[in-house]
Amino acid sequence: MEVLLTVEGLEKSFKDRKVLHHISFEVRKGEIMAILGPNGAGKSTTIRNIMGIMYPDAGKITFHGYEGRGIPRHKIGYLPEERGLYKNVKVMDILLYLADLKDYPVKKAKERALAYLKKFDLEGKEQMKMEELSKGMAQKVQFISAILHEPELLILDEPFSGLDPVSQELFKEEIRNLAKQGTAILLSSHQMNLVEEICDRLFMIQRGQKVIYGTLDEVKTEYANFKCTIRGNNDASRLERIPDVQRVEQKEDVSVLYLTKSVNPARWLKNLPEDLDIRELAMDRISLHEIFLDVATDRRMLLAEEKEKLQEAGEIDA
Known part of the structure; x- marks a missing residue:
């Protein structure tokens, strides 16, 4: 599959604390890749560097051949973990406004917005203000805003937060559909059961360092x-x-x-x-959840460090 996003040797520090250590991975067209790790591992910092919210101290990010500040952001959809749609603005108005910011045709955006509102059981809610919606409804609107302009790369940070099981199924179905249509999807979530159901590959970090990277089958074979x-x-x-x-x-x-x-x-x-x-x-x-717990408690990191020491000492093969 064609590689759309390449993250290579990413490093980032805040004052004297290094939060990313030479992070490298790829996201391919039509695949769903998870970026996983416990709180504070460096997931959000990595995503913010990709989005251009901040820039790395070293390394490079390439999307469609463009690098750094030259990356065309209108080709990327982003659902942040922190919800940020204007509370006193009507649903349709905010969706059309965000689509316009992405240089997407307003007429087409309105047609797609109405179709998605119906699909996500929000039909008739387009004239309601965001503050009048429940948490789950607001999450659906924010998700629609991230995909309305037909992005080539979609970044989802905790997309299932605040959703009931029925809505989770709707989101999973739509994420799979987008991948089938060729969208490259980078997904971050702590709900390991959902990640295991829909993701093709995963990149797991702890303390800003890569600990696991590969397809779900490869990870299961190696670690489970x-x-x-x-x-x-x-x-x-x-x-x-x-x-x-x-x-x-x-x-x-x-x-x-x-x-x-x-x-x-x-x-x-x-x-x-x-x-x-x-x-x-x-x-x-064992489940991906159990593998995640190994990482979150540093068991996997400790084993990797011990293996590296033994390799350096020549006691085992690299």
Whole structure:
């Protein structure tokens, strides 16, 4: 797929604190890429540098062959985490105003706005002021404002905030549709279950440094060990003695066995003791949420640093 956005060697400091350390990634046409990390990891700073709200101390950002201040911002849609539409302005007026700022034809913008308002269950709300809308409704309007001008790159910072499950499904459907139409999408969210459902690739940072980068399948294969969930009355200490079991978490009659990285699931299942109480059994990899927790608690960072030290010492191969 064609690369639309390239972030290369990005560095940024505020006074004496370095918040970005040589950040590099790409966003391709028609893909949904997640940028993830705990609060303070550097996600918002990265996004603000891409948007030209601030500029990096080092490195470069390239979009369609343009760099830095020359990037055509009207080709980019942006949904910020902080909501900022004028409260005392009518919904249609604010949508048309923002589309005009992007040099988008007003007539076409109005047609698209009405269609999106209907799609997001806001039909008839176009003459209401923003302050009269609920939080979820306002979020929908802000989302529409980010996509109304048909951007080639769409940046979504916590797009599912304040939405009920039905509205979340609407947003997911529209994000997928935009990607199918060729829009490159960079998405930041703490709702890992939603990210796992819709994203093609992800870039995870902690303390301003890259810790994970790749497709969802690559990340799962590299970082997500298998786990086995068993429903039945079994003694945790006995389950812990089963080969290739790293640890066991037990709640009432449900036991979750976390397995070593090298385990072969089919072979491992054949070797389970025959007298275990198994009423239900499920085998899958740990979730993106659990991988995220590893990063948020620095476990992944510590492992990466330890591996780097061993490589430098020549004790393991690079």
